[in-house]
Amino acid sequence: MSSARPAVAAVVPALDAALFLGATLRSIVGQAPPVQEIVVVDDGSTDDTAVLARTMCPAATVLTGHRREGATLARARGVAATTAEWLAFCDHDDTWPPGRLAALLAAATPQASWIAGRVHLVVEPGYRPPASMLRADGTHVPYLIGASLIRRSVWDDLGGMEPFRTVGDDVDLYLRFRESGRQPALVDAVTLHLHLRPGTTTSNQLDQVATLTFDAMRAAARRRRQPGASL
Numbered sequence: 231m232s233s234a235r236p237a238v239a240a241v242v243p244a245l246d247a248a249l250f251l252g253a254t255l256r257s258i259v260g261q262a263p264p265v266q267e268i269v270v271v272d273d274g275s276t277d278d279t280a281v282l283a284r285t286m287c288p289a290a291t292v293l294t295g296h297r298r299e300g301a302t303l304a305r306a307r308g309v310a311a312t313t314a315e316w317l318a319f320c321d322h323d324d325t326w327p328p329g330r331l332a333a334l335l336a337a338a339t340p341q342a343s344w345i346a347g348r349v350h351l352v353v354e355p356g357y358r359p360p361a362s363m364l365r366a367d368g369t370h371v372p373y374l375i376g377a378s379l380i381r382r383s384v385w386d387d388l389g390g391m392e393p394f395r396t397v398g399d400d401v402d403l404y405l406r407f408r409e410s411g412r413q414p415a416l417v418d419a420v421t422l423h424l425h426l427r428p429g430t431t432t433s434n435q436l437d438q439v440a441t442l443t444f445d446a447m448r449a450a451a452r453r454r455r456q457p458g459a460s461l
Contacts, residue, residue: 347421
């Protein structure tokens with residue numbers, strides 16, 4: 231039996247990310263074992279995002295030349311540029327804690343297809359998140375792909391994320407994963423530092439999360455009612 235570790239690709243969607251991308255890339259490059267592929271997808275930035283990515287991480291593939299179409303399509307482009315068995319994601323303003331990759335790969339059995347760790351909320355100065363969100367700190371939130379590893383074959387089988395969703399795309403993907411009869415593997419380690427600060431996507435869209443998450447759940451219910459759907 232081979233003792234080689236599974237190959238992992240890290241995909242980072244980025245938009246006007248020059249202020250935060252350095253910390254994000256350092257957290258990815260600093261993982262032990264290392265990721266085999268890093269792809270930064272510049273979704274039409276007007277700052278030095280692409281230049282910074284190439285400078286900070288010369289081995290990374292930096293995709294440019296796209297108009298602003300959103301993180302969902304950026305992730306899809308990033309995945310298409312990789313070949314590794316496992317897919318990992320990190321938004322341009324979040325970070326991976328040390329040991330993140332090792333903790334998730336320890337659970338990468340042949341049966342595993344979605345491995346999720348715990349989320350730590352990093353509340354930056356000037357931002358006050360709602361109490362309901364703070365309750366997620368330190369817990370497992372399996373649908374947050376930034377805290378997870380997803381096997382490429384499962385991503386392909388599910389068709390990736392729905393491109394029309396700008397919020398709730400990870401919830402929709404996770405619901406389709408569960409509808410397929412699969413179960414996530416949960417590891418007892420923090421695998422994502424989710425940074426909350428004024429102006430970030432997560433902070434700006436909190437008011438939409440409940441509505442669009444419910445929309446994803448309604449879509450899941452409609453799929454279950456279709457002829458031949460498994461319950």
